[in-house]
Amino acid sequence: MKTFVHRGQITKVVFGSGTRSRIPEEADALGCRRVLILCTPGQVDQAAEMRDLLGAAAVGTFAEAAPHTPVEVTHQAVTYARSVEADSVLAIGGGSTIGLGKAIAVRTGLPQLALPTTYAGSEMTPILGETEGRRKTTRRLPEALLRTVVYDVDLTLTLPAAISVVSGINAMAHAVEALYAQDRDPVAFLMAGEALDSLTRSLPVIARRPDDGEARADALYGAWLAGTCLGTVGMALHHKVCHVLGGTFGLPHAETHTVVLPHVVAYNGPAAPEAMARITQALSADDAASGLFDFAGRLGAPRALRDLGMPESGIEQAAELIVRDGYWNPRPVDRTAVRTFLTRAWAGETPR
Numbered sequence: 001m002k003t004f005v006h007r008g009q010i011t012k013v014v015f016g017s018g019t020r021s022r023i024p025e026e027a028d029a030l031g032c033r034r035v036l037i038l039c040t041p042g043q044v045d046q047a048a049e050m051r052d053l054l055g056a057a058a059v060g061t062f063a064e065a066a067p068h069t070p071v072e073v074t075h076q077a078v079t080y081a082r083s084v085e086a087d088s089v090l091a092i093g094g095g096s097t098i099g100l101g102k103a104i105a106v107r108t109g110l111p112q113l114a115l116p117t118t119y120a121g122s123e124m125t126p127i128l129g130e131t132e133g134r135r136k137t138t139r140r141l142p143e144a145l146l147r148t149v150v151y152d153v154d155l156t157l158t159l160p161a162a163i164s165v166v167s168g169i170n171a172m173a174h175a176v177e178a179l180y181a182q183d184r185d186p187v188a189f190l191m192a193g194e195a196l197d198s199l200t201r202s203l204p205v206i207a208r209r210p211d212d213g214e215a216r217a218d219a220l221y222g223a224w225l226a227g228t229c230l231g232t233v234g235m236a237l238h239h240k241v242c243h244v245l246g247g248t249f250g251l252p253h254a255e256t257h258t259v260v261l262p263h264v265v266a267y268n269g270p271a272a273p274e275a276m277a278r279i280t281q282a283l284s285a286d287d288a289a290s291g292l293f294d295f296a297g298r299l300g301a302p303r304a305l306r307d308l309g310m311p312e313s314g315i316e317q318a319a320e321l322i323v324r325d326g327y328w329n330p331r332p333v334d335r336t337a338v339r340t341f342l343t344r345a346w347a348g349e350t351p352r
């Protein structure tokens with residue numbers, strides 16, 4: 001008999017093509033009359049389109065969202081939000097921009113809407129990651145949850161193929177760890193499996209044809225499911241490793257997930273047979289870890305931490321940080337084992 005607890009989501013989700021045209025009515029439905037638009041410097045054109053669409057309901061654009069949500073940027077954004085008397089925020093972009101929206105929301109209580117343009121999945125989680133100095137912290141806060149997420153497949157068409165691939169594998173990592181999460185439930189397991197099916201199907205097509213609308217829709221659907229998994233069940237060793245590597249060495253987020261995932265799956269495999277069976281099914285492979293490693297290789301994604309800028313001398317420090325705080329993992333974690341798989345991941349060797 002299964003015993004479980006399932007937490008539902010409060011976020012309203014709208015999914016389709018051309019759905020960004022619904023933003024004014026979705027903002028209005030939340031009672032938002034003074035929307036502050038957030039984006040990165042690279043996405044000001046998409047933000048401008050939303051400003052035109054919102055008309056008088058858009059009170060400003062803050063275009064300085066940055067990776068890993070630095071608190072200095074958040075303070076500037078909060079000051080700006082207050083100066084224009086914003087009553088809500090609309091993030092258009094990937095995890096960096098959505099992270100800024102969450103950071104503003106937890107400080108001001110403003111409701112948030114988002115138009116996600118990558119596959120990172122932050123829009124579906126109550127997780128707020130922030131960086132102060134070189135230290136990155138992560139908290140689960142109900143105030144960080146978004147009210148409305150509008151997925152518009154059209155906005156993802158401009159995401160370059162190489163970024164799409166690693167962003168999609170970042171989403172797959174959420175699904176993989178949901179399959180063996182300590183608090184997994186039947187719904188999360190189904191969503192995670194479906195996410196893996198759609199991402200393993202769509203990413204190879206996007207790698208060849210980034211403008212393929214059907215594949216883009218399939219990938220964004222998988223990213224939504226994977227993000228929902230990340231938001232509802234706890235993650236384990238893989239997310240811990242990526243958090244440490246990103247925070248300590250400033251490695252790029254999605255690329256780090258892409259390199260590390262096969263190695264953690266190889267390590268956790270013996271303790272999570274049901275999850276491994278679902279991953280191999282999605283990949284049509286014989287083995288989950290080598291299947292993920294080969295998948296990344298076929299798509300031209302990075303497979304070595306050294307290629308992302310990690311110094312070899314950092315392996316020991318990383319291993320120590322990864323085992324330092326207690327957290328749940330299907331297989332007990334020790335420093336020697338972590339050092340061994342990090343060494344292989346650093347060099348780009350096959351997972352074992």
Ligand code: NAD
Nearest residue numbers: 040042068094095096117118120122125127155156158159
């Ligand atoms: P990102 O948001 O930094 O985007 C990467 C780059 O791609 C940016 O320059 C962005 O402007 C550009 N871009 C995004 N969408 C585009 C599009 N459609 N067309 C053209 N360019 C586009 O990267 P990300 O991987 O989405 O997010 C990473 C960040 O999100 C990290 O800080 C990570 O910690 C965080 N994150 C948080 C959660 C959470 O639940 N809190 C989950 C996943 C990721």
